[in-house]
Amino acid sequence: MGYSQQWSCSSCEFEFNGEGHNSALMSGTTTSAYCEDCKHVMDLLTGPDGREIPGAPLECYESKTHTVRPWSVEEPCPQCGKGTLIADPNSGMLTD
Numbered sequence: 001m002g003y004s005q006q007w008s009c010s011s012c013e014f015e016f017n018g019e020g021h022n023s024a025l026m027s028g029t030t031t032s033a034y035c036e037d038c039k040h041v042m043d044l045l046t047g048p049d050g051r052e053i054p055g056a057p058l059e060c061y062e063s064k065t066h067t068v069r070p071w072s073v074e075e076p077c078p079q080c081g082k083g084t085l086i087a088d089p090n091s092g093m094l095t096d
C-alpha cells in the first residue's frame with residue numbers, strides 16, 4: 001500500500017497529488033517523476049530494487065516524446081526551483 005497526499009509548493013502555485021517519493025507497493029515499487037512538458041508529477045512503477053525496469057524507461061503517460069526526469073519531494077519544486085513541497089496533513093489517503 002502507498003500513501004498518497006496533496007502536496008503544494010511554498011513559493012509558487014505548483015501542487016500535485018501523489019506519494020512524492022519512492023515507496024513499496026504490492027506490485028513493485030514506485031518512484032516519482034516530473035514531466036517538464038505537462039508540468040505534472042506522476043508516480044511511476046519501477047523494479048523491486050527501486051531502479052527503472054529495463055525496457056520501461058521513465059515515460060510520460062501523455063506522450064513518449066515528453067521530457068520526464070526523476071524527482072522527489074526532497075528536491076526543490078520542479079516548477080520554480082526555489083520552494084519546497086509541503087504535504088497537506090489532512091489529505092492523506094491510503095492507496096494500493
Ligand SMILES: [Zn+2]
Nearest residue numbers: 009012077080
Ligand atoms: Zn514552486
Ligand SMILES: [Zn+2]
Nearest residue numbers: 035038060066
Ligand atoms: Zn507529459
